[in-house]
Amino acid sequence: MIEVSNLQKYFGYLPAVDGVSFSVEPGEILGFLGPNGAGKSTTMKMITGFITPTMGKISVCGCDIETDKLSAQRKMGYLPEGTPAYEEMTPRGFLGFIAEIRGYSKSERASRIGSVTETMGLESVLDQRIETLSKGFKRRVGLAQAIIHDPKVLVLDEPTDGLDPNQKYQVREMIRGLSRDKIVIISTHILEEVTAVCTRAVILASGKIVSDCTPRELEEKSRYHQAVTLIFKSPEDIPAVVTKIQNLELVKSVEENGLELLVVPEYKDGSLLPHISSLVREEGWQLAGLFQEKGRLDEVFRSITEEGSHAGH
Amino acid sequence: MQGINIVLKREFASYFATPIAYVFILIFLILSGVFTFYLGNFYERQQADLSPFFNFHPWLYLFLVPAVSMRLWSEERKSGTIELLMTLPLTKYDAIVGKFLAAWFFTGIALLLTFPLWVTVNYLGEPDNGVILASYIGSWLMAGGFLAIGSCASALSKSQVIAFIICGVTCLLFILAGFPLVLNSFNDWLPAILVDTIASLSFLTHFTSVSKGVLSLRDMLYFISMIVFWLVFTSVVLEFKQAD
Known part of the structure; x- marks a missing residue:
């Protein structure tokens, strides 16, 4: 010890x-x-x-x-x-x-x-x-x-x-x-x-x-914990998709990056993925990938250490 | 004790793992020969002794000893191995003494390899071998004093060049303190007791009698206490500069 x-x-x-x-x-x-x-x-x-x-x-x-x-x-x-x-x-x-x-x-x-x-x-x-x-x-x-x-x-x-x-x-x-x-x-x-x-x-x-x-x-601690990433096969009408997803109650924000959408949940209770996947089915979106994030350590790291060093000054 | 021994063995072997050892020994032998025969007029004196050889030792050590001692701690500090060494279950003194002894034994070997001179002088005449032995021991003790200064200088800096220069200058001061010219300049304005103190701190003062074959207890104590003092000082420097 x-x-x-x-x-x-x-x-x-x-x-x-x-x-x-x-x-x-x-x-x-x-x-x-x-x-x-x-x-x-x-x-x-x-x-x-x-x-x-x-x-x-x-x-x-x-x-x-x-x-x-x-x-x-x-x-x-x-x-x-x-x-x-x-x-x-x-x-x-x-x-x-x-x-x-x-x-x-x-x-x-x-x-x-x-x-x-x-x-x-x-x-x-x-x-x-x-x-x-x-x-x-x-x-x-x-x-x-x-x-x-x-x-x-x-x-x-x-x-x-x-x-x-x-x-x-x-x-x-x-x-x-x-x-x-x-x-x-x-x-x-x-x-x-x-x-x-x-x-x-x-x-x-x-x-x-x-x-x-x-x-x-x-x-x-990451704000991306249990966020859901959607990767589209072809450049669909992304803005329309974003609006649809944003209309879901559980969604806090949607980040767009080319064919990838990162959906950040309001609550970290794992309830977002089922909702998103049923929405995908209903709308018939063609996806190359759909998965749930564990959380991004670099983002947590940055926010924690920057807070810490500000507190130190 | 065990720790000193292990450090000593490793350190000693490391001298011979690189060409440094051989270059040093070669240069030491060549220079001591040059000094003895050309500057010391070994033959012209027509005397069967080795004092022309020993007389030049303080000056020979002045630039050869820093070359041996400069790597003692500077290299450890530069390569970061000091961190390894100091976090092993060893006391600081195990490391300091072990390293010092390795360097001291190494110069001892270089000194022993001058034996052809002793053979020569015995071939040419009938020297007092007791005197020669005493001078050898005295010279080795003096090398120890120089090395201890070098150990401290080396602990001061990551740079071996700086360690070399600091050691050289410090040793020069300790030699010059006994040089008649320097002492005379003090005589005019310093009380005699201070001048004597300065003189008694000098390598030269103590070595002059040694090179004549008189190895008095006083001179031995002087060299040994120089070694102890500078090694203790090395530990202080290491402690002070531990985080660099």
């Missing part, structure tokens, strides 16, 4: 993190979201003990990061932003170094390296210098280093940043594949990632938590 209470970090007079409190239970995959400079990385750096908070307390599995830093650090695996590694080393040497610091004996080290090598698919590059590896492999080396001691807490700062879609998928699969009793904290500015891997999303803006809920709840 991680408990963070009233965490603050000032750089000069500038608050980077300003009164952040939250706690994470084992089994949770917590996603830190927020615009650049919101304090995600700074919070992670304080949790992992790299920088000292100006104020506030952090405890990781019962170990206070200030008074018992080493015990806390033993329980954590950390992938810093940008995956730093000793580039002149080979993954084998690098992982060996980390494992040695993590306190494994020589024979244990070999088996630990073997197992993370397999999980991360590093066999083919194990004896190549890290500086010669591709970005994807470097990231995997960084992740391997973070999980080599099978930590209870895993802190990953932008683990998929700069990877191609396949590599992103692999990293997410790896995170999801971790055992259920771990705490995982990841930071990201990719919103789809939150729905893809996280069980909880904390949004930071200007150093403050502005939202803390499940990704699902986040989607529900």
Whole structure:
């Protein structure tokens, strides 16, 4: 369990993190979201003990990061932003170094390296210098280093940043594949990632938590939640269609985009889709698609973080 | 202790993973040879000792040691590995001391590789090998002092060039503080006790006796306390600049 209470970090007079409190239970995959400079990385750096908070307390599995830093650090695996590694080393040497610091004996080290090598698919590059590896492999080396001691807490700062879609998928699969009793904290500015891997999303803006809920709840906050999209096959008389739909009681607004109509409901109770589909049948509209939106995270994100940063000023 | 050892091993190996180590050692050997034979008049003196060799060590270290020490922390900071290192279950002192020792052992190796000079002088005459041994130890201790300054300079900046220059200038000040010319200029307007203090802070003052083969406890303590002071200062700098 991680408990963070009233965490603050000032750089000069500038608050980077300003009164952040939250706690994470084992089994949770917590996603830190927020615009650049919101304090995600700074919070992670304080949790992992790299920088000292100006104020506030952090405890990781019962170990206070200030008074018992080493015990806390033993329980954590950390992938810093940008995956730093000793580039002149080979993954084998690098992982060996980390494992040695993590306190494994020589024979244990070999088996630990073997197992993370397999999980991360590093066999083919194990004896190549890290500086010669591709970005994807470097990231995997960084992740391997973070999980080599099978930590209870895993802190990953932008683990998929700069990877191609396949590599992103692999990293997410790896995170999801971790055992259920771990705490995982990841930071990201990719919103789809939150729905893809996280069980909880904390949004930071200007150093403050502005939202803390499940990704699902986040989607529900969207004004497009349960909105209905209609895609027409041919350019019909769209204005007439729009008027007809707008005449429905449940409809709040209709947004037009070429052959696509986005119908925003008045109430988010799922009652709009049946109405729309019966209207489509009655009118005999030829549609290429008709579906219900889950909600648009980017829109929620923008509205929450902008509100938050206005409140901060 | 365990942590120091692991950091030391990794750091030491990293010197030899790149050409830096070989280039450094080569240049060190060539320059020490040049200094000894051409500037030190090794043959012309007709004396079987190595003082022409050791006399030039402060000046040799002045620009070679910063070259070794500049990467200690600057590189970690630049590549971001400092964040990795400092979030591993290691104390800050494990990292600082481990890295320092790696650099110190490395210069020790370079120093040991000057053994052909010792062989030469023994072939040519009958030198006092005790004196030579004491000078070697003293020179290595002095290198440690330079390196500790370098460690601190390196912690100050992401840029290795800046680290090199800061270290070089600081070391130069510590050498010059014992240079008769500089001390004379102080003599006129500073009380003798202050002049003595300045002189006693100098590498040169302490190394002069060492290069003659007198390795007194006082000089050893001086070099060791220089090392300790600058390493502690390194940790202060690291703490202060942690978030950069």
